[in-house]
Amino acid sequence: MDYFHYVDNQLHCEKVPLSKIAQAVGTPFYCYSEQTLQRHVRVFQEAFAPISHLICYSVKANSNLAVLDSLVKEGVGFDIVSVGELERAKRVGCPGEKIVFSGVGKRRDEIQSALDYGILMFNVESKSELLRLNGIAGEMGKKAPIAIRVNPDVDPKTHPYISTGMRTNKFGISYDQAIPLYLEAASLKNIEVLGLDCHIGSQLTSLAPFVDALKRVLTLEKELFASGIKLQYIDLGGGLGIPYEEEQVPPHPEHYAGVLLAELNNRNITLILEPGRVISGNAGILVSQVEYIKQGETKKFIITDAGMNDLLRPALYEAYHSVQPVERRFGREESVCDVVGPICESGDYSARERLLPEFQEGELLAIRSAGAYGFVMSSNYNSRPRVAEVMVRGDKFAVVRRRETIDQLMENESLFEL
Numbered sequence: 001m002d003y004f005h006y007v008d009n010q011l012h013c014e015k016v017p018l019s020k021i022a023q024a025v026g027t028p029f030y031c032y033s034e035q036t037l038q039r040h041v042r043v044f045q046e047a048f049a050p051i052s053h054l055i056c057y058s059v060k061a062n063s064n065l066a067v068l069d070s071l072v073k074e075g076v077g078f079d080i081v082s083v084g085e086l087e088r089a090k091r092v093g094c095p096g097e098k099i100v101f102s103g104v105g106k107r108r109d110e111i112q113s114a115l116d117y118g119i120l121m122f123n124v125e126s127k128s129e130l131l132r133l134n135g136i137a138g139e140m141g142k143k144a145p146i147a148i149r150v151n152p153d154v155d156p157k158t159h160p161y162i163s164t165g166m167r168t169n170k171f172g173i174s175y176d177q178a179i180p181l182y183l184e185a186a187s188l189k190n191i192e193v194l195g196l197d198c199h200i201g202s203q204l205t206s207l208a209p210f211v212d213a214l215k216r217v218l219t220l221e222k223e224l225f226a227s228g229i230k231l232q233y234i235d236l237g238g239g240l241g242i243p244y245e246e247e248q249v250p251p252h253p254e255h256y257a258g259v260l261l262a263e264l265n266n267r268n269i270t271l272i273l274e275p276g277r278v279i280s281g282n283a284g285i286l287v288s289q290v291e292y293i294k295q296g297e298t299k300k301f302i303i304t305d306a307g308m309n310d311l312l313r314p315a316l317y318e319a320y321h322s323v324q325p326v327e328r329r330f331g332r333e334e335s336v337c338d339v340v341g342p343i344c345e346s347g348d349y350s351a352r353e354r355l356l357p358e359f360q361e362g363e364l365l366a367i368r369s370a371g372a373y374g375f376v377m378s379s380n381y382n383s384r385p386r387v388a389e390v391m392v393r394g395d396k397f398a399v400v401r402r403r404e405t406i407d408q409l410m411e412n413e414s415l416f417e418l
């Protein structure tokens, strides 16, 4: 459920008409609903309330400071993958003990910073990383708390680019190598084994792969116990999908929690979850303006001022994002068209072969479900400044990231002068 809705045929974010924001900040812009973000967190927290758990929002999904701040206020922790994300977590006051650090390529300086801040644990993805961690922790006179990310080899049945828990992926340690690596970890002087981690993919629309992964993880946990290693945490990663199309209804967090809780069966363990998309995805939209309508030879194009550099998902994953007029007018004719951007690539589209109302030049349109993996994946391709981000709280809104300027585009560049 989200708080983007029509009031008197004007699309609003909570109590603010999007046309009002467009007037104030120009287009394109991302708009986030604080109430929606917080609602999504509360639903998750309530669903897992029966057991000891920690929700570590996956910062990569949307790392705007205002977004993180509103989530920290709800008591969540963070799943981070870089020192940049760690810094964001610090700036919004997320305590170290609520941070887990994932990713296959943690650099030395990133490990040092995270150890220094006292994070809850590192989700270790290789033997080399484990040894590096042990070394750095030793130099710093600390013990590095860890979980090992195990690759449970289940097929999440999602887009291949966002499936991560299969044998062929670069992530985690294979199931068979897990026990020997745990035994090695337990023998290292500057390592403290705390948990077991897995993350099988993103935008999962069925629960079976989560249950399969948890079953495999719990089998390992038992085997580890028998070998004298008692885990305190099981981190199941993120991945729960969201509805991008109205017809598509992924499982509700309550249902998700229900099957996991049943599988855990009162085990004396703290469950960590790393949801990203399910928290921020439907809490954000991208608002853009129609520049031109062009009748091509075989189809009609709605050319907008937002391009694939602003929202990459359709170009990269052929992702579906619903497109709506900001001003709804009844009785408009409908036709099948492509909504495209100004970038010089044929993959630059937001919607393809979509039945849409007749838009007019100058009109505003909203690209929905853009709050996760939207702005964070944007770029300056075609020398386009990155767009503004706006947050709405009730009847108020604020720019939470200014639109980049043309000067900023070039501020780190210089001519080759010796």
Ligand code: LLP
Pocket (backbone or CB within 6 Å): 058, 061, 079, 102, 103, 162, 164, 199, 201, 202, 203, 237, 238, 239, 240, 274, 275, 276, 277, 278, 313, 317, 372, 373
């Ligand atoms: N934990 C780990 C270790 C992850 O790699 C990810 C996402 C998450 C948690 C959060 O997953 P979520 O709950 O958001 O599904 N750019 C792609 C999604 C890439 C996901 C990468 N990892 C997209 O736009 O669909």
